[in-house]
Amino acid sequence: MIATRPVGCSVFLVEDEVMIRMMVADMLEELGHSVAAEAGEIGEAVKLVQSTEFDLAILDVNVNGKVITPVAELITARNLPFIFATGYGSSGLPQEYRDRPALQKPFQLETLAQVIAATMKSAPV
Numbered sequence: 001m002i003a004t005r006p007v008g009c010s011v012f013l014v015e016d017e018v019m020i021r022m023m024v025a026d027m028l029e030e031l032g033h034s035v036a037a038e039a040g041e042i043g044e045a046v047k048l049v050q051s052t053e054f055d056l057a058i059l060d061v062n063v064n065g066k067v068i069t070p071v072a073e074l075i076t077a078r079n080l081p082f083i084f085a086t087g088y089g090s091s092g093l094p095q096e097y098r099d100r101p102a103l104q105k106p107f108q109l110e111t112l113a114q115v116i117a118a119t120m121k122s123a124p125v
Contacts, residue, residue: 008033009055009120014045014071015085016063020105024058024085027109031116040064045071049078056120057082058103061092069094081123083115 011033015021018040025035036054039045042063049057049071057075059068061084068084072094075082084102086092093102101119103111 009116010034010036010053012036012049012052012054012057012075013038014040014057014063014068015060016040017060020060024112027112030109031113033116042066042068042070046074049074054080056080056116056123059084061086061088061094067094069097072097072100079124081119083119 008028008031011028013021013024013028013035015024015038021038021040025038028035037048037052039048040063045063045068057071057080059071059082061068072082082100084093084097084100085105085107086102087105089104090098090102093100101115103115
C-alpha cells in the first residue's frame with residue numbers, strides 16, 4: 001500500500017521579518033504545501049513574481065516600510081490568488097485590495113490552513 005499525501009500548493013511568500021518568514025515556510029510545509037520562492041523586500045519580490053511559477057502568494061502588507069501594492073498588482077495581472085498577512089487588520093490593507101483574504105498576524109497553523117483552502121477554492125481555474 002502506498003501512502004498518498006494530498007497535493008499542496010506552491011506558495012510565493014513575501015515577508016520582511018526573516019524569523020516570521022521561516023516560521024510561515026515551516027507551517028506551509030507542515031500543511032503539505034511547498035514554498036516556490038520567498039522574498040524579504042519589494043524589489044526582490046517584483047523580480048521573483050515575474051519569473052516564478054506558483055499557485056498562491058502570501059504577502060506581508062508592509063515590507064520594510066513599503067506597501068506591497070506593486071507585487072499585488074503583478075500577481076493580479078497573472079490572475080493568481082493571494083492572501084495578505086498583516087498586523088494592522090483589514091484597515092491596514094491597500095484600499096483597492098480590501099476584498100482579498102487576510103491573515104491577522106500572529107496566526108495559527110489551523111487559521112493558515114483554513115484561509116489557504118478557502119482562497120484556493122474560490123480561485124479562478
